Amino acid sequence: MPELPEVETVRRGLDKLTTNQFIEGSAVLLPRTVAYPLSVAEFDNSILGAAIASWQRRGKYLIAELIDKSKKPAGYLGVHLRMTGQLLWLKQSEPLQKHTRVRLFFPGNQELRFVDTRTFGKFWLVPPASSPETIITGLQKLGPEPFATEFTSAYLAAKLSKRRRNIKTLLLDQNIVAGIGNIYADETLFKSQIRPETLATDLTVAQIDKLHAAIIEVLEIAIAQGGTTFSDFLNLLGVNGNYGNSALVYGRQGEPCRVCNTPIEKIKLGGRSSHFCPKCQE
Numbered sequence: 001m002p003e004l005p006e007v008e009t010v011r012r013g014l015d016k017l018t019t020n021q022f023i024e025g026s027a028v029l030l031p032r033t034v035a036y037p038l039s040v041a042e043f044d045n046s047i048l049g050a051a052i053a054s055w056q057r058r059g060k061y062l063i064a065e066l067i068d069k070s071k072k073p074a075g076y077l078g079v080h081l082r083m084t085g086q087l088l089w090l091k092q093s094e095p096l097q098k099h100t101r102v103r104l105f106f107p108g109n110q111e112l113r114f115v116d117t118r119t120f121g122k123f124w125l126v127p128p129a130s131s132p133e134t135i136i137t138g139l140q141k142l143g144p145e146p147f148a149t150e151f152t153s154a155y156l157a158a159k160l161s162k163r164r165r166n167i168k169t170l171l172l173d174q175n176i177v178a179g180i181g182n183i184y185a186d187e188t189l190f191k192s193q194i195r196p197e198t199l200a201t202d203l204t205v206a207q208i209d210k211l212h213a214a215i216i217e218v219l220e221i222a223i224a225q226g227g228t229t230f231s232d233f234l235n236l237l238g239v240n241g242n243y244g245n246s247a248l249v250y251g252r253q254g255e256p257c258r259v260c261n262t263p264i265e266k267i268k269l270g271g272r273s274s275h276f277c278p279k280c281q282e
Contacts, residue, residue, distance in 0.1 A: 001083045004146065004179030005222035007060050010087055013236035014055045014062070014112075017089050021106045022051045022069070030101040033114070035122040036135050043125050047104070050074045059142045059178030062087075063132050078124035078136045079114070085121030088113045089236040142178040146215050151177060153212040160200040160208065167203065167211075168196035169270045180215065184222060186250040186275045188214045195281045196274040197267070249275040 002010075026047055028040045037043055050066040051074075057063070060081070066074040079087070088097075092111045102114040102123055114121065126135045133139045143159075144151040159176050160167070170176060171185040180188070189196050191214035194207060203211070225246070248258055253266040253275060262279040 001060075001181055002081045002085070002227070003060065003181035003184055004057075004219055005184070005225075006227035007057055007062060007081065007179070008223050009227045010081075010236060011055050011057045011062055013089070014052075014064070014087070017236060018052045018064075018106065018112060019054060020051060022049060023047050023104050024049075024107060025105040027103040027105075028101075029103070030116075030119060033101040033116070033119070033121060033123055034125070036124045036126070043123075046075070046125055046127075047077065050077075052077075058139055059145070059174055060181075061136065061139060063136075073128050075128045075130070076124075076126040076132045078122075078126060078132055080122045080138070082116070082118070082120035082122065084118040085114060085116040087236060088115060142174055143176045145178055146180070146219055151212075153209045156212050157205065157208045160203060163200040165200060166197045166269055167194060167200050168272075168274050170200050171215075172270075172272070177215070179219070182272055182274075183247070183250045184215075184218055187218045187222075187248050190249045190277060190281060191218055193281055196269055196276055249277060251275065 026044050028034055028043060031040050034040055034043050037046070047066075050068060053065040053067045055062060055064050062079040062081075064077040066077060068074045081087070090111055090113050092105060092109045097113070097115045099115050099117045099119075100113055101116050101119070101121065104112040106112065114123070124136050126132050144155070156177075160170060163170055168185055168189060171180050171188065172182065186196070188211065192207065192211040194203070194211060249264050252264045254263050256262065257264060257277040257280060260277065260279045262277055264275055265278055266273055266275050268274070
């Protein structure tokens with residue numbers, strides 16, 4: 001699943017390529033991709049003629065602010081890529097990919113095409129009178145952004161201090177901090193020298209400080225490298241992210257640790273794979 005760095009990479013591309021462009025039409029090829037409104041015809045009619053004022057990211061959600069031709073608010077377009085969703089900026093004449101689900105048509109024969117193999121990705125069209133959180137209810141449950149001022153070591157310590165669960169699982173909890181998934185949880189724990197199965201209640205203040213700093217550092221590096229490509233992620237122009245080439249532990253089971261040369265190990269926690277170095281993360 002695309003995580004914060006991949007979604008932020010897409011957001012920056014969307015801002016660059018689609019801002020101030022009017023949507024000339026749409027085609028929903030898989031109706032259940034549109035979570036709101038329930039009518040595909042209403043989605044098509046409502047988005048027609050709207051322009052994208054800007055794109056924002058909240059956790060793993062993408063949210064476009066829409067305006068009409070008078071530059072008045074025209075609602076919001078929300079997108080969640082889920083596990084395998086891809087947004088691609090293409091010529092309308094490009095052959096359709098097998099798993100194309102939604103097409104948004106723009107001037108100059110361009111389109112924003114949503115391709116999703118597993119079909120879990122979702123679109124929401126939020127009416128002008130509503131806030132995104134009232135329609136995209138998952139937004140209500142998100143914790144702070146890792147780069148937000150309220151995401152401090154003290155905040156993280158307060159959230160973890162009474163949780164008798166392993167730290168890897170808690171890092172994936174979007175209620176605690178938004179945007180971290182399996183890849184960057186593993187990378188962050190390696191940077192922090194914390195084993196993934198460590199109970200949150202057993203972490204020291206110094207370890208939590210180190211974990212807080214590592215979350216920010218790892219995500220900043222991954223964003224700078226355009227995210228990670230291990231399976232489905234591509235940016236808007238179909239280019240792979242580069243972080244996977246320099247991953248510290250994720251996806252490197254059996255390979256030597258980049259610090260100490262000890263083979264990287266993999267275990268299952270809560271049904272998810274966790275990669276770690278048994279020496280660096282003693």
